[in-house]
Amino acid sequence: xxxxxxxxxxxxxxxxxxxxxxxxxxxxxxxxxxxxxxxxxxxxxxxxxxxxxxxxxxxxxxxxxxxxxxxxxxxxxxxxxxxxxxxxxxxxxxxxxxxxxxxxxxxxxxxxxxxxxxxxxxxxxxxxxxxxxxxxxxxxxxxxxxxxxxxxxxxxxxxxxxxxxxxxxxxxxxxxxxxxxxxxxxxxxxxxxxxxxxxxxxxxxxxxxxxxxxxxxxxxxxxxxxxxxxxxxxxxxxxxxxxxxxxxxxxxxxxxxxxxxxxxxxxxxxxxxxxxxxxxxxxxxxxxxxxxxxxxxxxxxxxxxxxxxxxxxxxxxxxxxxxxxxxxxxxxxxxxxxxxxxxxxxxxxxxxxxxxxxxxxxxxxxxxxxxxxxxxxxxxxxxxxxxxxxxxxxxxxxxxxxxxxxxxxxxxxxxxxxxxxxxxxxxxxxxxxxxxxxxxxxxxxxxxxxxxxxxxxxxxxxxxxxxxxxxxxxxxxxxxxxxxxxxxxxxxxxxxxxxxxxxxxxxxxxxxxxxxxxxxxxxxxxxxxxxxxxxxxxxxxxxxxxxxxxxxxxxxx
RNA sequence: GCCCUCUUAGCUCAGUUGGAUAGAGCAACAGACUUCUAAUCUGUAGGUCGCGCGUUCGAUUCGCGCAGAGGGCGCCA
Numbered sequence: 171x172x173x174x175x176x177x178x179x180x181x182x183x184x185x186x187x188x189x190x191x192x193x194x195x196x197x198x199x200x201x202x203x204x205x206x207x208x209x210x211x212x213x214x215x216x217x218x219x220x221x222x223x224x225x226x227x228x229x230x231x232x233x234x235x236x237x238x239x240x241x242x243x244x245x246x247x248x249x250x251x252x253x254x255x256x257x258x259x260x261x262x263x264x265x266x267x268x269x270x271x272x273x274x275x276x277x278x279x280x281x282x283x284x285x286x287x288x289x290x291x292x293x294x295x296x297x298x299x300x301x302x303x304x305x306x307x308x309x310x311x312x313x314x315x316x317x318x319x320x321x322x323x324x325x326x327x328x329x330x331x332x333x334x335x336x337x338x339x340x341x342x343x344x345x346x347x348x349x350x351x352x353x354x355x356x357x358x359x360x361x362x363x364x365x366x367x368x369x370x371x372x373x374x375x376x377x378x379x380x381x382x383x384x385x386x387x388x389x390x391x392x393x394x395x396x397x398x399x400x401x402x403x404x405x406x407x408x409x410x411x412x413x414x415x416x417x418x419x420x421x422x423x424x425x426x427x428x429x430x431x432x433x434x435x436x437x438x439x440x441x442x443x444x445x446x447x448x449x450x451x452x453x454x455x456x457x458x459x460x461x462x463x464x465x466x467x468x469x470x471x472x473x474x475x476x477x478x479x480x481x482x483x484x485x486x487x488x489x490x491x492x493x494x495x496x497x498x499x500x501x502x503x504x505x506x507x508x509x510x511x512x513x514x515x516x517x518x519x520x521x522x523x524x525x526x527x528x529x530x531x532x533x534x535x536x537x538x539x540x541x542x543x544x545x546x547x548x549x550x551x552x553x554x555x556x557x558x559x560x561x562x563x564x565x566x567x568x569x570x571x572x573x574x575x576x577x578x579x580x581x582x583x584x585x586x587x588x589x590x591x592x593x594x595x596x597x598x599x600x601x602x603x604x605x606x607x608x609x610x611x612x613x614x615x616x617x618x619x620x621x622x623x624x625x626x627x628x629x630x631x632x633x634x635x636x637x638x639x640x641x642x643x644x645x646x647x648x649x650x651x652x653x654x655x656x657x658x659x660x661x662x663x664x665x666x667x668x669x670x671x672x673x674x675x676x677x678x679x680x681x682x683x684x685x686x687x688x689x690x691x692x693x694x695x696x697x698x699x700x701x702x703x704x705x706x707x708x709x710x711x712x713x714x715x716x717x718x719x720x721x722x723x724x725x726x727x
Numbered sequence: 728g729c730c731c732u733c734u735u736a737g738c739u740c741a742g743u744u745g746g747a748u749a750g751a752g753c754a755a756c757a758g759a760c761u762u763c764u765a766a767u768c769u770g771u772a773g774g775u776c777g778c779g780c781g782u783u784c785g786a787u788u789c790g791c792g793c794a795g796a797g798g799g800c801g802c803c804a
Contacts, residue, residue: 201747210746216784223784249747250784294804336804457802468730468800475802482804510731511799536732537797544738578740581732583797585739590753596766597753605766616763659743671741674752685759685768692762727766 172196174239175207175254182233188215205245205253206648212250223250258644264651268707276657276714282321287425287493288314290504291416292329295408296340297365299415299559301549302506305538305584307559308575308720310504311421312666313533315718320661325498326423329489332405333429334482339363340408341401345392347372348400349385357388371407375400415560420568420720432485432492441488442474450522460487460519467518487519494525502531502664510534533664535580542588566591569721573600576719577670599674600721603712606677608727609684610709613702616690622698637700642683646704649679653711657718666719673715680708 175196194211212227219226227246234244240257247253268275290310293303314324331337343362347369350356358364383396392400416423432438442458445451450461456476460483463470473484493501505513513532520530540547549557556562563571570591577599578584590598617623638647653672660668689701713723 195744195746197743197746199747200742200749204747208747213746213784247747251747331804334804455802459802472802477802479802481802486804507732507798509799509804512804514730534732534798539797541739582740583733587739587753590739594766598766599752601766602752605764609764609767613763620763656743663743665743667741668743671751678751681767682769684763685765688763690763727764 171240171256171260172207175209175236175241178234178236178239179209179211179230179252181235182230183211185233186229188219199251199253204247204251205243206256207254208247208251209254210251212252216250224248226250227252258639258647261644261647261651265647265704265707268650268710269703272710273714273717275710276653276718277319277321278654278658279321280658281317281661284322284499285325285497286317286322286500286502287325287327287496287498288317288502288504289327289329291421292331293412294331294336295405295412296336296363297408298367298411299419300557301540301559301562301586302538304419304559304562304571305535305575306504306506307416307419307421308572309533309535309580309666312576312669312719313502313504313661313664315720316657316661316664316666316669319657319718325425326421327425327427328423329427329429329486330409331429331482333433333485334479337401337405338397340404341397343368344372344375344404345383345385345397345400348375348383349388351376352381352384356385367408367411368404371404374407375403415558418560418563418568419572427489427492429485429489432488437488437492438480438485441484441491442480444523445473448523460522462515462518462522465518465521467514471515483515483519487516487523490516490520490530491523491525494529499529500531501529502533504533504535507534507536531664533580536583538575538584538586540586540588547588569604570598570600572720573670576666579665579667599670601727603670603673603677603716604722604724605727606680607709607712607716607723608725610680610705610712611725613689613705617698617702620690620692620698622690622695622702634696634700637697638704640683640687642679642686643701643704646679646683646708649676650707650711653715669715669718673712676708676712676715680705680712 179194179196192211192214194209194214196207196209199205199208212223212230215221215226216223224246227250231244231246231252236244240260241254242257243255245253245255271277288310291299291303291307293299299307311326314326317324339359339361340363342359343364346356346358346362350358351372383399385392442451445460450464451473452459452461457472458474459470460473461470471483472481473487474480490501503513503516510532513534517530517532521527540549547555549555556565559571566574566588574586574591575584594601596602614623638644656668656672660666687701689705690698691701709723716723
């Protein structure tokens, strides 16, 4: 539609001998009273032509030839906008796509053929997922879904930092918990992992190994072999916990990458040699540094400590090179604001190695806080407040938790209102949307009873174009027609929060229509079938939208 | 001290490349169910878009400065 109007405007400009036309916009005005589409072209020409925008607009409008296009009226606003009113027939034709495409309605192919890796959560295997991970988990999953909706082949990837100091600390913590089963006074390591889950793991360990690894005394240092056993036992158990949490949260990863494998496969060594060969790393104070400041970072960074151990950065950089070798067109990393300072460092590293600008994209989301009874809740194990993601899901349900985490723009802080989340009522936006789906599903028996079911399974008869003329109906149709472009906009911007807003608007328009007009009207078969057709379009779009968010569309509530 | 993000109605937040009279939900107030699910609908009220300057036909949107909130500035991960 936009294209048709743009061509017409371009022709009109040529006819008026206006050359080097500026980049004007054709868009949907906020206020429906201003028509369906509008252009600002006259404003942009005002300067060069030294005429008032309104005058120019009048001339252009006069030269427009739109007879063949589905444009009902062209109006010139007093200030200079040119407004176009589209025939309702146009939207009705587009509406047919909802039924024709069904579950595929809203999808497009603008990223067809692209391979994209989305890395998110990547929580270290030192404990179960907390509510803090929830936002990132949903954000990553929904961004992935959106990219898939645009035709991309997406790899959801989780990176486990299962090497390094913290894993040793995890092993020590397990060992201490284990020792305490026999000697409650056994000392716990400073900065050890205090979570209760380690007590359970220690019990399981004891059940398997008995007292075999019981330390003789608190002072006894375990050998490397013993440490490895504790470390790997804990990591394995915790990985299973995390898997279960993610499954509960309905998130499926395609690939789990292990930091430890980067070492065992020599990737870290290779990278180190490469950096040295290219002269972008150097030795200083007994450590190896990356000359990151030459590539946009604020300072140089240590990649191998003077102790000889690599820092976290080095294997992570190696990991990204492996990603690139796996021939992804784009890599997207999702991180919390607490890691945002790390992004420039990684970008500098990629730049230093000559990888294409823009290949790696970061989505940084702000932190989440929880409120209850109007007060901020501090999550703590000791206070008995739920801290794990699994507990939150049990408390409010997976659909609600996912919806709340994704409904805000990543840039802004998210306030998770637990009271609202728990409410199973109209105030809760999740149910408001889901109710639309359930309500429409419940129409089927009524329609069958009235003898309006056409017998074809799962499908209502073709819509009679132009039959539905109530204002609520034309608005609803116009909104349904916008869904594909909304998905595209949200996907390209990596901003899934647009979807909940769209769905709430859809729900509002549907409920209003439903309240004011009967769908199934006794004795009026044609009208009823047309309305059932529209209702079913709403149902499909609602279901498709919720699916993008990983939220169920219930048939009954 | 330096860097990043944010600041829009009482609260929580949208606002799609700068557009017309700035929107929604919740809370508040007033109404609507003999009818397909009231988990619904209708209406009222609510604003210095943090503050100031600049860019221009036009700024919530772009630039600079200031204030406030959160986060980051390790040979931690």
